Amino acid sequence: DMKVTQMPRYLIKRMGENVLLECGQDMSHETMYWYRQDPGLGLQLIYISYDVDSNSEGDIPKGYRVSRKKREHFSLILDSAKTNQTSVYFCASSFEGAEQYFGPGTRLTVL
Amino acid sequence: QQKVQQSPESLIVPEGAMTSLNCTFSDSASQYFAWYRQHSGKAPKALMSIFSNGEKEEGRFTIHLNKASLHFSLHIRDSQPSDSALYLCAAKNMGYKLTFGTGTSLLVDP
Numbered sequence: 586d587m588k589v590t591q592m593p594r595y596l597i598k599r600m601g602e603n604v605l606l607e608c609g610q611d612m613s614h615e616t617m618y619w620y621r622q623d624p625g626l627g628l629q630l631i632y633i634s635y636d637v638d639s640n641s642e643g644d645i646p647k648g649y650r651v652s653r654k655k656r657e658h659f660s661l662i663l664d665s666a667k668t669n670q671t672s673v674y675f676c677a678s679s680f681e682g683a684e685q686y687f688g689p690g691t692r693l694t695v696l
Numbered sequence: 697q698q699k700v701q702q703s704p705e706s707l708i709v710p711e712g713a714m715t716s717l718n719c720t721f722s723d724s725a726s727q728y729f730a731w732y733r734q735h736s737g738k739a740p741k742a743l744m745s746i747f748s749n750g751e752k753e754e755g756r757f758t759i760h761l762n763k764a765s766l767h768f769s770l771h772i773r774d775s776q777p778s779d780s781a782l783y784l785c786a787a788k789n790m791g792y793k794l795t796f797g798t799g800t801s802l803l804v805d806p
Binding site for chain 2: 589616625626627628630633635643644675679681682683684685686687688689690
């Protein structure tokens with residue numbers, strides 16, 4: 586069964602704390618993505634990973650970094666979280682840039 | 697940088713009606729066009745995609761593409777309450793980066 590998982594599903598942090606969002610996929614897709622979704626702004630691409638240790642900035646990378654050490658796992662890190670990073674974060678994966686499969690999302694609140 | 701715009705922002709249609717959603721893109725080199733559907737509180741899920749000019753039908757859903765006018769659309773025949781969702785269109789060139797529109801919120805009124 587093709588699946589993208591995200592952990593945690595809900596997270597509340599205080600401003601200045603570090604945040605780690607994790608994503609896994611079982612389809613051996615080489616390409617993985619991190620997006621954030623805010624009302625009225627659609628899905629905004631934060632980072633794209635073409636394979637292990639091959640990552641590229643998306644449209645809104647500022648304040649974020651990523652790590653991909655295994656093909657099936659992609660992490661998003663917020664160093665010293667800010668209140669404007671409160672959002673729903675989606676991870677996705679695809680084979681050669683085709684149809685993207687999304688995880689269930691992580692709702693992050695930064696107080 | 698690719699810009700993708702959707703219209704309308706929101707739409708209410710009666711059950712059984714035809715629904716039409718529109719999307720325009722800015723990059724004339726775009727090669728791949730897709731619609732995703734996102735039910736409330738859920739993940740976006742791919743609905744349909746098209747590569748070349750013309751139309752493609754899958755069940756009650758039809759996608760039209762006109763590259764010359766930088767426009768593609770999604771038509772839903774016999775709309776059902778279960779079709780109520782946020783519809784996201786997306787476009788890309790030969791790369792791996794997909795640019796999404798901001799979405800059309802559809803409510804099908806039973």
